[in-house]
Amino acid sequence: MHIPFKKNQFGAYAFFPGTGPKDKRCADCMYCRDPEKKPTCNMVAAFPGRYKSGPIKSGSASCKYFRQR
Numbered sequence: 001m002h003i004p005f006k007k008n009q010f011g012a013y014a015f016f017p018g019t020g021p022k023d024k025r026c027a028d029c030m031y032c033r034d035p036e037k038k039p040t041c042n043m044v045a046a047f048p049g050r051y052k053s054g055p056i057k058s059g060s061a062s063c064k065y066f067r068q069r
């Protein structure tokens with residue numbers, strides 16, 4: 001499996017990229033905040049014990065929590 005992000009970025013994604021609907025990207029997801037400039041995943045911030053998330057790539061394949069914006 002091709003991992004299109006740095007290893008240390010993984011925690012910034014709600015779940016493994018590529019586990020969501022085919023041909024959908026984080027940029028298409030309602031949880032992706034600021035997909036143009038500084039994309040982050042709002043779903044991660046909602047997890048217990050997490051208040052903010054790190055940068056993601058808006059072009060990453062969607063994860064299982066994907067919801068169409």
Ligand code: SF4
Pocket residue numbers: 012013014015020025026027029030031032033040041042043044061062063064065066067
């Ligand atoms: S598909 Fe949505 S929920 Fe999953 S990591 Fe990307 S922005 Fe977050």
